[in-house]
Amino acid sequence: MKLFIAILATLVAFSANAADRKLGNVILVEREIPNPYDLCVKNVIDKKDKKQQMFYCVIKYTKANMEIPVNSKIAVINQNSEGCVVRGEVGNGNMMIGFGPNKQEVDFETAKACLAKGLAAHGAVVVNVMTLE
Numbered sequence: 359m360k361l362f363i364a365i366l367a368t369l370v371a372f373s374a375n376a377a378d379r380k381l382g383n384v385i386l387v388e389r390e391i392p393n394p395y396d397l398c399v400k401n402v403i404d405k406k407d408k409k410q411q412m413f414y415c416v417i418k419y420t421k422a423n424m425e426i427p428v429n430s431k432i433a434v435i436n437q438n439s440e441g442c443v444v445r446g447e448v449g450n451g452n453m454m455i456g457f458g459p460n461k462q463e464v465d466f467e468t469a470k471a472c473l474a475k476g477l478a479a480h481g482a483v484v485v486n487v488m489t490l491e
Contacts (some may be wrong), residue, residue, distance in 0.1 A: 397415075416453070
């Protein structure tokens with residue numbers, strides 16, 4: 359009987375319709391990354407002075423030591439339109455975004471235009487983190 363009540367309580371906890379879900383002292387939070395374009399341009403890991411097919415940046419999205427990223431390793435951004443490719447994947451508290459035309463080598467300014475176009479088409483960039491209450 360106790361097992362049935364525990365399972366029922368867990369199901370009720372998971373069925374709550376909210377952005378933050380609580381299970382014990384751990385809360386799963388959906389976090390929107392503010393200004394992903396500015397953060398990405400600031401954190402480009404490649405050399406900006408040479409032409410490349412793709413440029414890459416890394417954005418750290420965990421804010422405190424008590425936050426644990428949900429390591430789903432999925433593409434949270436996957437835009438491919440008008441010759442521009444923008445793909446963002448998460449893992450270990452960081453989001454890596456690759457952007458560019460993917461067919462030819464271009465300079466950084468042209469790749470930034472692709473990044474802006476892809477992020478605008480995608481909309482809000484949201485990631486999940488677990489935190490302790």
